[in-house]
Amino acid sequence: DTEVTQTPKHLVMGMTNKKSLKCEQHMGHRAMYWYKQKAKKPPELMFVYSYEKLSINESVPSRFSPECPNSSLLNLHLHALQPEDSALYLCASSHPLYGPGNTIYFGEGSWLTVV
Amino acid sequence: DAKTTQPNSMESNEEEPVHLPCNHSTISGTDYIHWYRQLPSQGPEYVIHGLTSNVNNRMASLAIAEDRKSSTLILHRATLRDAAVYYCILRASIIQGAQKLVFGQGTRLTINP
Numbered sequence: 001d002t003e004v005t006q007t008p009k010h011l012v013m014g015m016t017n018k019k020s021l022k023c024e025q026h027m028g029h030r031a032m033y034w035y036k037q038k039a040k041k042p043p044e045l046m047f048v049y050s051y052e053k054l055s056i057n058e059s060v061p062s063r064f065s066p067e068c069p070n071s072s073l074l075n076l077h078l079h080a081l082q083p084e085d086s087a088l089y090l091c092a093s094s095h096p097l098y099g100p101g102n103t104i105y106f107g108e109g110s111w112l113t114v115v
Numbered sequence: 116d117a118k119t120t121q122p123n124s125m126e127s128n129e130e131e132p133v134h135l136p137c138n139h140s141t142i143s144g145t146d147y148i149h150w151y152r153q154l155p156s157q158g159p160e161y162v163i164h165g166l167t168s169n170v171n172n173r174m175a176s177l178a179i180a181e182d183r184k185s186s187t188l189i190l191h192r193a194t195l196r197d198a199a200v201y202y203c204i205l206r207a208s209i210i211q212g213a214q215k216l217v218f219g220q221g222t223r224l225t226i227n228p
Binding site: 053092105 | 151156157158159160161200202210212213214215216217218220221
């Protein structure tokens with residue numbers, strides 16, 4: 001099973017709402033990632049978790065709050081977002097890596113629209 | 116972090132080989148060269164990676180220049196399903212076992228029937 005599952009696939013939220021994006025993998029991966037992708041642009045790294053601990057935060061605004069409750073799950077909590085935060089949010093995972101290149105597996109993404 | 120440069124777009128015909136170039140003149144000795152592709156409405160998917168030697172797998176081949184300042188992804192016989200954005204990425208760093216992949220602008224590949 002080489003799959004990263006993201007829910008919901010589509011989300012529309014108001015600027016005062018609180019919502020969450022969820023990501024799940026059962027490949028035994030201990031590194032999990034959130035990327036943001038605007039239309040016709042490359043994915044941009046937001047957060048990286050390694051062994052359930054936050055290891056990289058790419059200076060993401062605090063209205064995005066990641067959480068890794070266990071080794072299979074990754075959440076992205078959203079609060080007081082702006083319309084410019086509308087984008088495709090991609091979750092990914094990989095094995096811990098201290099050697100040659102390894103594969104990062106991406107989900108299909110959650111399309112977020114902020115109104 | 117070392118950067119990559121790719122053409123914005125390329126076009127090819129079905130069942131013909133495709134050579135996708137990537138320049139990475141500031142690559143360091145330990146940077147692995149990764150290629151991912153993103154099909155329409157999907158997340159990126161791994162294609163191939165290499166360090167110094169040319170690499171082959173079921174999806175593609177990777178040819179790496181001797182000085183490692185450039186590489187070429189080769190699709191031997193393109194199909195319509197290969198139409199995607201192809202990203203050449205240098206694995207920037209590993210932090211506590213997690214990889215920091217920084218995507219460049221990528222090449223949008225169009226395949227004509």
